[in-house]
Amino acid sequence: METVLPGPTQLLIHRPPMLLLDAIQELDSRHCRAVKIVDPDDWYSQPDGSMPGWFGIELMAQTIAAWSGHEKQTHGGQPRPGYLLGTRRYKCRRSSFPPSTTLEIEVRQEFRDASGLGAFECEIIIDGLVVASAIVKVYERPME
Numbered sequence: 001m002e003t004v005l006p007g008p009t010q011l012l013i014h015r016p017p018m019l020l021l022d023a024i025q026e027l028d029s030r031h032c033r034a035v036k037i038v039d040p041d042d043w044y045s046q047p048d049g050s051m052p053g054w055f056g057i058e059l060m061a062q063t064i065a066a067w068s069g070h071e072k073q074t075h076g077g078q079p080r081p082g083y084l085l086g087t088r089r090y091k092c093r094r095s096s097f098p099p100s101t102t103l104e105i106e107v108r109q110e111f112r113d114a115s116g117l118g119a120f121e122c123e124i125i126i127d128g129l130v131v132a133s134a135i136v137k138v139y140e141r142p143m144e
Helices: 055-076
Strands: 021-029 031-037 082-090 102-113 117-126 131-137
Touching: 021 055, 031 055, 055 082, 055 102, 055 117, 055 131
Parallel strands: none
Antiparallel strands: 021 031, 031 102, 082 131, 102 117, 117 131
């Protein structure tokens, strides 16, 4: 039996037009893989319909938020706001992502402590090739 994964609106507090993720492909206790299809008519689009490469950081942050929302729901809570503290070595091999391109965003928890600080290894993949990577640091106030 195939497990049905929740959609981004079930896991994140973001809503259109700020919700960038289209679907969740994989989800477990340390990892999440999401999908974004670059929409040439979306608000972020450049004149050629592409998404700027630096948007990759936000895609990574929203995928981390989806993972966190799942963790909260697994333990009886609801998705909550979190904060992107920064990134270490964001490397993007493209200045932009072409229109209609399917981006797979993968995040893996590397560190999380009781204070709410966390670090995730993140990648953006196109056709099996890693085109962007970063260590993203986040903060989410612990549940009381």
